[in-house]
Structures are given as C-alpha cells and as structure tokens.
Amino acid sequence: MGEVKSFCTKALSAAKLCTYCGRRLSVFGGRFDTKVKDFIVPLSKGGEDTPENTVASCKECQFLKGDYLNYALLPMSRTRLLGDIRRYLAEIRQLVGSRSSIVDLPSSRR
Numbered sequence: 001m002g003e004v005k006s007f008c009t010k011a012l013s014a015a016k017l018c019t020y021c022g023r024r025l026s027v028f029g030g031r032f033d034t035k036v037k038d039f040i041v042p043l044s045k046g047g048e049d050t051p052e053n054t055v056a057s058c059k060e061c062q063f064l065k066g067d068y069l070n071y072a073l074l075p076m077s078r079t080r081l082l083g084d085i086r087r088y089l090a091e092i093r094q095l096v097g098s099r100s101s102i103v104d105l106p107s108s109r110r
C-alpha cells in the first residue's frame with residue numbers, strides 16, 4: 001500500500017494536465033489553470049484524503065465541480081466516477097458558454 005500511495009503522490013505532483021478537462025496546468029497561483037488537488041468524492045460527502053480519491057485538477061474544474069457527486073456510482077469506482085465528472089463538467093461548460101469562464105465573473109456583477 002505504501003508503494004501505491006507514494007506512486008499516486010508522485011503522479012499528482014508530476015501531473016501536467018487537468019484530469020477533468022485536459023488543459024495544461026500552470027504552477028502559478030491565482031489562475032484558472034492553476035494546478036490544485038481535487039477529491040473525486042468530496043470530503044464533504046464522505047470522501048477521504050487518500051491517493052485513490054485524489055486527482056490533479058485545474059482551479060476552474062475544481063470550482064465548477066464543487067461538491068458534485070453521483071451517488072448512483074458508489075461504491076467508488078475511480079474510472080466511472082471520473083467519466084461521470086467529465087460529462088458533468090462538459091454540460092456545465094456548455095451551459096455557461098465555452099468562451100467565458102464563470103469563475104471570471106465578479107460576484108457582484110449581474
């Protein structure tokens with residue numbers, strides 16, 4: 001188990017692309033493509049901070065995903081949950097339009 005754990009930790013720190021949208025990840029803070037650690041099953045919904053539940057994600061995907069979780073796919077199958085989250089994010093992006101990022105909008109704007 002220790003080996004798997006260190007492999008996943010390395011994979012996360014070595015990741016160059018967002019697991020969800022495939023965009024190139026930046027190491028600079030404050031940008032939408034900044035690399036962040038995301039939990040496939042959100043911590044708020046019983047997910048654990050384990051390598052199996054962790055992916056490299058861009059900031060925007062993490063924001064859009066929020067605490068989304070498809071309970072129908074539990075118990076956790078990493079592959080199926082990832083596929084489902086990608087579909088979910090693609091739907092949201094279609095709704096908000098591909099040109100704009102909703103992360104971009106100041107909260108006060110109407």
Ligand SMILES: [Zn+2]
Pocket residue numbers: 018019020021022023057058059060061062
């Ligand atoms: Zn992304």
